Amino acid sequence: MLGGIAAGGTVTARESATRYIVDLKSNARLGKVDVVHDLSQVGLAVVEGQERDVRRLGTYAPDIEMQLDLPAVEHIDTTAVAGYDDPLYGLQWDKQAMDMPDVHDMCKGEGARIAIIDSGIDASHEDLNVNVGESKNFTGDGLGKGVPAGGYHGTHVAGIAAATTNNELGVVGVAPEAELVDCRVFSTGPGASFADILAAIVYAADIGSDVANLSLGAYPVPRSDLAQFYGTILNRTMTWANSQGTLLVISAGNDAADLQHDGSFISLPNEGAQxxxxxxxxxxxxxxDAGEKTAPAYSPSVYTNYGTNAVTLGAPGGDYDIDAYLADLPGWWYDLVLSTVPGGYGWAAGTSMAAPQVAGAVALLKGEDSSLNANQVESILTRTAWMPEDYDKAYYGAGFLNPYGALKEIGL
Structure with a gap:
């Protein structure tokens, strides 16, 4: 068993000297550049070539690389606990807090599709159902798809959303009968290309994903003329995906930052349109035993970003007591989220772990009623969320995720 803790996310952006994102003119001809991603659905192209040739195509900016801090890991042991016949369910406080047994008595997300835009999913994991045929590697690293080439993060996220149930293995996902699609945008290094992320969003919508989970981001990004270009094309891409029926669920970030009052900075893509x-x-x-420090599952995590208009929902992502962590007190890791990792199971904490809880809830609704569009699904989730007492609304947006209430809202 692997265990870990999420550190605050320190993000840097590095410009590419050869790759550009172009907002194409209507008469643009791409003959003198190499097209990396054709995003004509949203009027964009990602190209490689000489800047003088790129300039003729339209408004452009260099591709940027997003750097993310990922949770650390360590070895711990666990034991089988009754619940489902999935032996680790008893350690999943997150699923218990959302009444998963009652939810799964109503539906399990059959027929829904979840795109995981991340570091790659281990498709060989016995507790995951990954459609490798529809999966895609956007990095150009030649390492394939359905593989965790960028680290364990994507596999952990995937299991939170849709690990299978009642298979005498491991853990329980929110939508255990939903189909996972691996959209890998991270390679062996720590960074992901902004252009690759845009391409993955377009692809997820093109293949009919009901929801795309993006447990990634860049913060702080200064509000400058260049940032406005990235924001404009991101908003256009996200709005288009939403119009195609793909709801974009995005982690708010792990900087303990007030996104509502952070002045000249923005957080991408979670502050993007839709x-x-x-x-x-x-x-x-x-x-x-945490003594007097005990807190419930719905209490805000110490690291989470917040902001009344910058957060849509709160969901289980894990927390930790820093003193217990530093002292390595037995059991401190149980407050993290347990999920799949390549070759096994592990704990991690972050808004990266909160987002797929919501993505799974989207899959539950879409699996039960495929006629719902993205805006309708979001409306149901926000209407049925509940607001914990004695905590600041800025940490929850509409409230704490309530899959059971959402399913009741559509008549189950």
Whole structure:
């Protein structure tokens, strides 16, 4: 078993000297450049070539690389606990807090499709159902698809959303009968190309994904003329995906930042148009003695970004007590989120873990009623969320995720 803790996300952006994102003129001819991603659905192209040739095509800017801090890991042991016949369910405080047994008595997301835009999913994991045929590697690294080439993060995210149930293995996902599609935008290095992320969003919508989960981001991004270009094309791409029926669920970030009052900075892509931005909650003292520091599963996580108009929902992402962590007190890791990792199972905490809880809830609704569009699904989730007492609304947006209430809202 692997366990880990999410550190605050320090993000940097590095411009590419050879790759550009172009907002194409109507009469643009791409003959003198190499096209990396044809995003004509949204009037864009990602190209490689000489800047003088790119200039003729339209407004452009260099591609940028997003750097993300990922959780650390360590070895711990666990034991089988009754619940489902999935032996680790008893350690999943996140699923217990959302009444998953009652939810799954109503539906399990059959027929829904979840795109995971991340570091890659281990499609060989016995607890995951990955459509490798529809999966795609956007990085150009030649390492294939349905593989965790960018690290364990994408596999962990995938399991939170849709690990299978009642298979005598591991953990329970929110939508265990939904189909996962691996859209890998991270390679062996720590960065992901902004252009590759745009391409993955367009692809997820093109293949009919009901929801795309993006547990990634860049913050702080200064509000400058260049940032306005990136923001404009991001908003256009996200709005188009939403219009195609693909709801974009995005982590709010792990900087403990007030996104509502951060002045001249923005957070991308979770502050983009049509984003369903998710903040993290978590317990202190689940399965171990935290003394007077005990907190419920719906309490805001110490690291989560927040902001009344910058967050749509709060959802279980895990928390930790820093003193217990530094002292390595037995059981502190139980407050993190347990999910799949390549070759096994592990704990991690972050808004990266909160977002797929919501993505799974989207899949539950779409699996039950495929006629719902993206805006209708988001409306149902926000209407049925509940607001914890004694906590600041800025950490929740509309409230704490309530899959059971959402399914009841559509008549189950």
């Amino acid at each position: 984003a369903l931005s998710v903040a993290a909650t978590g317990p202190i003292g689940f399965g171990w």
